[in-house]
Amino acid sequence: MSPQTVFAPWDDPHEKPLIQFRNVTKRFGDFTAVDNIELDIFEREFFALLGPSGCGKTTLMRMLAGFETPTEGTILLDGKDIAPIPPNRRATNMMFQSYALFPHLTVRDNIAFGLKRERRPKPEIDARVDEMLRLVQLQKFATRKPHQISGGQRQRVALARCLAKAPKLLLLDEPLGALDKKLREETQFELMDIQEKTGTTFVIVTHDQExxxxxxxxxxxxxxGKLVQVATPDVIYELPSSTYVADFIGDVNILEGRITGQDDDRVEIAWAEDQPSIHAKARVALAPGSTAYFAIRPEKIAISATRPETAPNAVTGKVLDIAYLGNISTYHVELPGGQVIKAQSTNTDRMAAREFTWDDTVWLGWSDAAGVVLER
Structure with a gap:
């Protein structure tokens, strides 16, 4: 796939999904874990199921793997109902958080395990294992046991073992949860690279938004148990469908108010006593007097010592707290009415040269397109 090619099969009405969830519900007694899901996943996608513990994402994956069966509805893989197919006969493979490597087997034998179970010819197994070792860059570690390699390397062995049988679909259940933050970030890019090279469809379950x-x-x-929003990462972040999504993904200010005026796509929102109305662009028509929520990311808010002259929105307050994160600083600014708004700035200067500190009076400004207006 060339850099110019935009990968977006979900926008092409002629593309047929690899996976189709059709009105899928899963109940455990009186508890509904998955509630009437309609979802399409396409070939070569790296698809993420994201949500807090208990939201139904793992149950959805376990139904794909065959470890659970839907109470209602149908799951199709390549157009075929997979309900009657046992887990070991599905064109899927699953990688668990624990990796589940065999401690007594070498890296090579761990990768070859599934192929040997299928009684494939030895030359074919050897060639495929060599290919997988090259893919995950573990040729030098082929004869080592799992306890003799690092956590990140064990993760790659587990991935290679799953990919060795060339599944149409690879399911990853919190695959990086056991790694430390820095290694997890490095391994994310390795996963993306391997997925692109193999062309396998990946579905990952995670509670880690980043x-x-x-x-x-x-x-x-x-x-x-419900799908709240399904979209590309940039749309999820910039155009969340609800306050739940806005709040779950990244850092955000959510200001509640009511619509006091609308002109085409522009609205005014009264939100706090003695504060100017928020001027914003809205994607939907909202009735005057109706409740609205204005969600704006801290990095969209400029912080300055004087009132910004060109910003359609400007409020003043006192620096209540500062979170220094190295590359950025987050300022918690308390307004006269007690509301707190978070604003971020990039730390282009060293600490001694920074402009603002605790208890400083500052101005916050943002454009009318910086935030998103939500109904709920």
Whole structure:
């Protein structure tokens, strides 16, 4: 796939999905874990199921793998209902968080395990294992046991073992959860590279927003068994469909108010006593007097010592707290009415040269297109 090619099969009405969830519900007694899901996943996608614990994402994956069966609805793989097919006969493979490597087998034998179970010819197995070792760059570690390699290398062995049988679909259940933050970030890019090289469809379950936003072509945000929004990472971040999605993905200010005026796509939102109305662009028509929520990311808000002259929105307050994160600083600014707004700035200067500190009076400004207006 060339850099100029835009990979977006979900926007092409002629593309047929690899996976189709059709009105899929899963109940455990009185508890509904997955609630009437409709979802298409396409070939070569790196698809992320994202949500807090108990939202239904793992149950959805286990139904794909064959470890659970839907209470209602149908799951199609390549157009065929997979319900009657046992897990070991599905064109899928699953990689668990624990990796589940055999401690007594070498790296090579761990990768070859599934192929040997299928009684494939030895030359074919050897060639395929060599190919997998090259793919995950572990040729030098082929004769080592799992305890003799690092956590990141064990993760790659588990991935190679899953890919050795060339599944149409690889399911990854919190695959990087056991790694430390720095190694996890490095491994995310390795996963993306391997997925692109093999062309295998990956579906990953994670509660780590950053991980989902980094690796996935599309993200499905789940809550209480339902799909709340399914979109590309940039749309999920910039145009969340609800306050739940806005709040779950990244850092955000959510200001509640009511619509006091609308002119075409521009609205005015009254949100706090003694504060000017928010001027914003809205994607939907909102009735005057109706409740609205204005969500704006901290990095979209400029912080300055004087009132910004050109910003359509400007408020003043006092620096209550500062979170220094190295590359950026987040300022918690308390307004006269007690509301707190977070603004971020890039730390282009060293600490001693920074402009603002605790208790400083500052101005916050943002454009009318910086945030998103939501109904719920």
């Amino acid at each position: 991980e989902a936003m980094t690796v996935a072509s599309r993200v499905a945000v789940m809550d209480h």
